[in-house]
Structures are given as C-alpha cells and as structure tokens.
Amino acid sequence: MEKIKEWLKGFLKGAFEDTLFESLEKEATETQEMLLTLLFLNFAGLENPFSFYLFELLPYMEINEHFLRRMLFKEERLPVLFSRFEGWA
Amino acid sequence: MKIYLVGGKGGVGKTTIAGFLSILLSERGDVLLLSTDLAHSLKDFFSIKKKGKRIKIRPSLWIFEPDIEKALKNYIGDIDKKVRENFSPTIYEDIKPFLKFSSQDPANYDLVLFNILSNEIIREEHDFMVVDTAATAQILKFATLPDRLLRWYDLLIKWRKKYVAMREMAKLNVGEEKFLPILLRKKEKMEKVKKELAQADFIWVLEPARLAFDETEKALKNLKGKIKLSALVMNKVSGKKPSVFDFPSPSLIEIPLFESEPLAGSPEGEKISAELKKILT
C-alpha cells in the first residue's frame, strides 16, 4: 500500500511538472517568437526603425524554422508586398 | 565631446556655416566635421580634390563624408555573414531576401547615418563634432531616436529576461545566453549617445525671407523640447529684410550676402568667423 502511495505521489508530481514545463516552454517560445516578429515588422510594410537596429541581434536568436516559415511566407501578403519593389531578391 | 548640429533648408548656407564653425573650433581642439547629407559638399567648401571619406584638412580638423549606400550594404552584409554562420542553410535562405531588401532600402539611409553618428560619439576621438545635416526630418530623427530605441531595448530586455528565466525553469537545454549581454551593451551605448545629443547645440540657418521665417517657425516647433536651439544664423542678408522676427532665440547672428562664394580661406570667411565667435561661449 505504501509503495503504491509513493508511486502515485511520484506519478502525480511528474505529471504536474510535465504540464508546468510544457507551459513554461510554450511561454518561452512565444516570447521568443514575439521578438522575431518584431524584427520583421519592417517587411510587413510598417516603418519601424527598431527592426532595422534589431537586425544586429538576429544572428544571436534561436530561430525556429517552422515559425519563421509561417511568419514570412504562409500569409502571402509579404511576397506580394515585395513584388512591388524591383529587385528585392 | 561637444556636438554642434547645423540645420536649415536647402541652399541656405548650412555647409558654409558648418565649415567656418569647424575651422573656428579647430583652434580650440580637435574637430570632426561630419556630413549627413547624401549630396556631400564639404570637399567643395574646402576646395579639396583628394578622394576619400575621412580626410585631414589641417592638424586638428577632419572631414568625414560617409558613403551611405556602401555603409548600409556593409552593415547588412555583416549581419548576413553572421546569420549564415549561425543558422542552417534553410533558415539562412529564408532570411536572405529580407536582408538583401533592407540593404538597398533608402528608408534606411538616415538610420545608417544615425549609426555612424552614434559610433563617433562612442569612439570620442575628437573634442568637437560638427554635423552638416540634410533636412529637418533628419535632425528630428537624430534627436528622438535615442529615447525611442531605449524604450525598445528596455522592452526587449524585459522579455528576454523572462524568456531566460522560463527557459531555466523548464530546464530547456540551451547554451550560454548571448542575446541578453548584447542587448545590455547596446542599451548602455545608446544611453551615452542620448546624453551627448541632449547636450548638443543646434544651429539653425535661414535666409531673410518671410517664407523662410514661416518654415523656421514650423521646424522649431517640431524640434521643441527634443533639441536645444542655441543659435539662429540669418545668412545672405542684403539691404532690406523682413521686419517680422519674433523667434525665441538665445542668440541671433546676421551674415551679409557676399558677391562671391564664401569658401574656406576666402576673405569673406573672416567676417563669418567673427560673427560665429559670438555664438561660441
């Protein structure tokens, strides 16, 4: 019986910690993604001098490939915007 | 470093005033005369043929006419290189076009110039810096950017600290934190730039015409509270001048309209220098 109790306690604690970690990880990722979005504001047509200065920070960020793709290319607005500028790529 | 920003409408005599002011200051210390106008004309003022961006005119006077397009390309080029080194080829390929676009966007010229200006302030190699500026909008940018950037840095630092804390709690296995130290260093630098620019003297050059007065009034209203106007230079004064003049100016000097161009070393320069001495304390 004691053993089961121990096990149950361990199990519950583990489960709780897992969800805690998960939500922390999620929030951490979101914070990071907010930063990244900010960096690319310029390209969404918003004049933002800070994006320009923050470019310098770009090499030091952890970038998630999927997020980047989603942000830059999934919504077709950005490429359309770009096509208005000659020789952008 | 003491900074003088010289501004005014096109053709009023900004370069001429900035030039003579620099010559005057070079008797008191080491001077850098920086042009933030895309169409540089400092070399014409000094009648120099020599090529180069940074030229020593005399023992304590340097002129600096940065190649802005190239400076922008280099700035983005450095970032491009680091991105390529730090990320996977797929991520790099995604980001590349954005960087390329940015490296050619004229909207970034003033931002690059502000970077150049900031770097000179941080390096502090000269006792004085005189800036021959292009337009009012540019000065407004230079005057307001430090505060606005600092606010962004603070926000980013807050977010990043939160992120780092959460990352630790979540026991995410990541390497050493590089981002935060860079942000903090940037903030520290910008604080110095802000402090120095807040103490800069702003000199507004105008011609004695009613229209120019209206223009000046508007410009000074926009700059009010952001930059310290220390002198108005009424240039090219000839015969009659408009009577209405009620700017709250700490000092106003008048310079006559000469028959020939007042270039460095010309006899007209003596008169201009004598007037400019009045605004130097």
Ligand SMILES: Nc1ncnc2c1ncn2[C@@H]1O[C@H](COP(=O)(O)OP(=O)(O)OP(=O)(O)O)[C@@H](O)[C@H]1O
């Ligand atoms: N007091 C003066 N009398 C006669 N000519 C002058 C006087 N001041 C300036 N000039 C001449 O007027 C012209 C414009 O002056 P300057 O280049 O200094 O103006 P600027 O405001 O820098 O112009 P820009 O907006 O093109 O940079 C030059 O040819 C200069 O030599």
Ligand SMILES: [Mg+2]
């Ligand atoms: Mg000029």
